[in-house]
Amino acid sequence: MKSTLRLAIAQLNPTIGDLSGNAQAILEAAQQAASQGADLVLTPELSLCGYPPRDLLFRPSFITAMAETLTQLAQQLPPQVGVLIGFATTNPDARDHGEKPLFNSTALVWSGRVHQVFHKQLLPTYDVFDEDRYFSPGRGASYFDWPLDNPSPPGEATVRVGVTICEDLWNDEEFWGGRTYPRNPIADLAQQGVDLVVNLSASPYSVGKQQLRESMLGHSAARFRCPIVYANQIGANDDLIFDGSSVAFNRQGNVMVRALGFQPDLTLVEFERQQRDFMPGPVAPLPLHHTAEIWAALVLGVRDYAHKCGFSRAVIGLSGGIDSSLVATIATAALGAANVLGVLMPSPYSSETSLQDAYALADNLGIHTTTLPIGNLMAGYGQTLAELFAGTEFGVAEENIQSRIRGNLLMAVANKFGYLLLSTGNKSEMAVGYCTLYGDMNGGLAVIADVPKTQVYSLCRWLNQRATENSAATSSATLPFAKAPIPTNVLAKPPSAELKPDQQDQDSLPAYDILDDILERLVQHHESLQEIVAAGHDPATVEQVTRLLARAEFKRRQAPPVLKITDRAFGMGWRMPIANRWSPSLPRPQDISAATAQPLPLSD
Numbered sequence: 001m002k003s004t005l006r007l008a009i010a011q012l013n014p015t016i017g018d019l020s021g022n023a024q025a026i027l028e029a030a031q032q033a034a035s036q037g038a039d040l041v042l043t044p045e046l047s048l049c050g051y052p053p054r055d056l057l058f059r060p061s062f063i064t065a066m067a068e069t070l071t072q073l074a075q076q077l078p079p080q081v082g083v084l085i086g087f088a089t090t091n092p093d094a095r096d097h098g099e100k101p102l103f104n105s106t107a108l109v110w111s112g113r114v115h116q117v118f119h120k121q122l123l124p125t126y127d128v129f130d131e132d133r134y135f136s137p138g139r140g141a142s143y144f145d146w147p148l149d150n151p152s153p154p155g156e157a158t159v160r161v162g163v164t165i166c167e168d169l170w171n172d173e174e175f176w177g178g179r180t181y182p183r184n185p186i187a188d189l190a191q192q193g194v195d196l197v198v199n200l201s202a203s204p205y206s207v208g209k210q211q212l213r214e215s216m217l218g219h220s221a222a223r224f225r226c227p228i229v230y231a232n233q234i235g236a237n238d239d240l241i242f243d244g245s246s247v248a249f250n251r252q253g254n255v256m257v258r259a260l261g262f263q264p265d266l267t268l269v270e271f272e273r274q275q276r277d278f279m280p281g282p283v284a285p286l287p288l289h290h291t292a293e294i295w296a297a298l299v300l301g302v303r304d305y306a307h308k309c310g311f312s313r314a315v316i317g318l319s320g321g322i323d324s325s326l327v328a329t330i331a332t333a334a335l336g337a338a339n340v341l342g343v344l345m346p347s348p349y350s351s352e353t354s355l356q357d358a359y360a361l362a363d364n365l366g367i368h369t370t371t372l373p374i375g376n377l378m379a380g381y382g383q384t385l386a387e388l389f390a391g392t393e394f395g396v397a398e399e400n401i402q403s404r405i406r407g408n409l410l411m412a413v414a415n416k417f418g419y420l421l422l423s424t425g426n427k428s429e430m431a432v433g434y435c436t437l438y439g440d441m442n443g444g445l446a447v448i449a450d451v452p453k454t455q456v457y458s459l460c461r462w463l464n465q466r467a468t469e470n471s472a473a474t475s476s477a478t479l480p481f482a483k484a485p486i487p488t489n490v491l492a493k494p495p496s497a498e499l500k501p502d503q504q505d506q507d508s509l510p511a512y513d514i515l516d517d518i519l520e521r522l523v524q525h526h527e528s529l530q531e532i533v534a535a536g537h538d539p540a541t542v543e544q545v546t547r548l549l550a551r552a553e554f555k556r557r558q559a560p561p562v563l564k565i566t567d568r569a570f571g572m573g574w575r576m577p578i579a580n581r582w583s584p585s586l587p588r589p590q591d592i593s594a595a596t597a598q599p600l601p602l603s604d
């Protein structure tokens with residue numbers, strides 16, 4: 001009789017809605033696992049449709065197609081292995097009980113058919129998650145008994161496997177110091193005498209999240225004396241980046257096995273029946289620090305967004321500044337230098353060094369460039385607007401025309417040659433609206449809009465250091481550059497939009513280290529003005545930043561999707577009203593129309 005149960009964690013990268021492609025990936029993983037002697041194969045949450053499928057779930061045809069795909073897949077899978085597959089299934093009681101029409105489920109498929117279905121019990125409905133919108137919670141924890149010898153003679157040993165889905169293991173009240181849901185599924189499963197718990201997950205990346213997951217899941221494993229294996233999705237779907245890093249914990253809560261971060265993987269975990277525990281196996285190292293993690297996440301985010309939307313190439317406006325330099329570097333790592341185009345668009349206000357810096361960056365990366373000077377277009381706009389603008393002072397409207405010309409040219413290039421335009425705004429500027437709508441905000445994907453400016457600098461310094469060391473950036477993402485990518489002058493010069501002579505960001509904004517600290521307190525920690533001032537910030541600066549943050553909401557609502565790397569990114573997890581007067585200690589917003597001194601000369 002066998003004494004071990006071999007589980008394979010299939011850390012897959014599904015594309016949302018690609019039922020046949022995702023089914024094929026599950027099939028290939030199961031075949032590979034079977035060839036390595038696996039008994040059970042774990043796939044991520046909703047692995048058949050990809051996570052998060054969002055409002056596709058409202059389409060009955062999508063749910064039907066998922067059920068049909070599952071039936072077909074069951075017949076193709078190697079019959080001797082059990083495969084846990086995530087899918088959405090219909091809630092038959094929905095109409096009678098006024099419940100949501102679906103469950104977020106896991107099927108145990110074995111020997112050509114679905115043997116058992118398990119439903120997610122705790123539905124996350126916060127930050128980027130909105131599962132109450134679609135799903136009813138499963139009504140109880142459940143398990144299956146897997147025979148160690150397959151087929152098992154009657155009375156022979158089985159291993160009792162509890163099944164949970166992602167959020168189901170995020171409610172250990174002892175760990176969190178309080179309860180958020182009425183129950184904790186692992187506590188129920190422990191009472192039902194399970195030997196181990198599997199968790200099919202789609203847990204998006206944010207900075208430091210793996211440390212949180214490991215301390216939380218390790219705590220639960222030790223608390224309930226119950227080994228846990230957590231199988232996470234990898235890959236990016238729109239704004240969300242899934243880092244994989246699936247883990248198996250023993251009964252003491254120690255990590256026994258860890259899959260790779262930020263790339264697909266198939267990892268085996270051995271459960272020893274006598275010891276009722278996992279055996280030590282391969283443990284992939286975690287990135288040494290957060291900067292390495294963020295780099296790997298952004299590269300994966302750009303690659304998957306581009307490829308899953310059908311793009312192999314990307315275009316970026318190269319200003320010689322640090323933001324566009326970083327975005328071009330990420331794009332090069334994600335798509336390859338041959339697939340990245342930098343467009344240099346000097347204006348009469350551009351400094352000679354900016355052009356040199358942009359060329360130096362492109363040379364370091366080995367990417368193509370093209371130069372489209374915008375002086376003539378600016379003059380053309382000036383002539384066309386001369387009569388209407390007569391007697392007014394040169395101001396932000398004229399400055400922004402440059403940005404809008406560039407945005408327009410970049411979209412023309414993207415449109416003409418099938419490129420994805422990557423926008424370059426960082427989180428600090430997106431927060432305070434230091435960016436131009438229909439100008440530098442143009443683009444299909446906002447690559448670093450969840451990276452504060454101070455972190456943009458840390459990433460660039462780290463990149464240069466790692467590139468010169470010529471070693472791997474993380475366990476999973478190597479730096480494809482022969483030399484330090486970011487020119488020294490880009491790191492050294494003060495940030496400037498160069499929309500008017502001698503302009504510097506710091507003329508209009510607080511120093512970035514101050515700005516970023518205030519923003520983190522406002523955006524991520526929901527601190528009040530009083531709390532931020534009590535932390536040592538200047539009251540006038542805090543007031544200014546708070547006002548700018550509120551006022552820029554209309555811009556952010558029109559921004560491209562933002563790759564999420566913090567626990568509060570602009571996008572799905574940030575839902576602020578635009579017409580918003582909640583600002584007790586702030587003056588009411590000024591009338592934008594009245595603020596323009598010059599009346600419109602309506603002569604026609």
Ligand SMILES: Nc1ncnc2c1ncn2[C@@H]1O[C@H](COP(=O)(O)OP(=O)(O)OC[C@H]2O[C@@H]([n+]3cccc(C(=O)O)c3)[C@H](O)[C@@H]2O)[C@@H](O)[C@H]1O
Nearest residue numbers: 396400403433434435436437439440497499508554578592
């Ligand atoms: N609630 C609302 N709903 C809808 N629209 C609203 C609105 N409030 C203002 N608006 C409109 O938006 C306009 C203001 O927004 P917008 O035109 O974007 O421009 P605005 O915010 O006035 O200026 C852009 C700022 O970004 C700075 N900047 C920094 C770095 C780079 C770049 C660059 O472009 O490369 C720019 C630039 O120096 C300037 O301070 C208003 O004039 C009004 O028409």
Ligand SMILES: Nc1ncnc2c1ncn2[C@@H]1O[C@H](COP(=O)(O)OP(=O)(O)OP(=O)(O)O)[C@@H](O)[C@H]1O
Nearest residue numbers: 317318319321322323324344345346424440496497
């Ligand atoms: N001369 C230029 N040529 C090409 N693109 C430009 C130029 N100036 C600005 N851009 C584009 O507009 C974006 C906003 O640029 P700007 O320099 O005004 O602000 P920034 O936030 O300091 O960004 P960066 O650090 O990239 O310069 C740039 O990242 C770049 O994509």
Ligand SMILES: NC(=O)CC[C@H](N)C(=O)O
Nearest residue numbers: 124166167170202203204
């Ligand atoms: N898909 C889920 O249930 C994810 C929720 C979980 N708390 C996470 O962030 O990882």
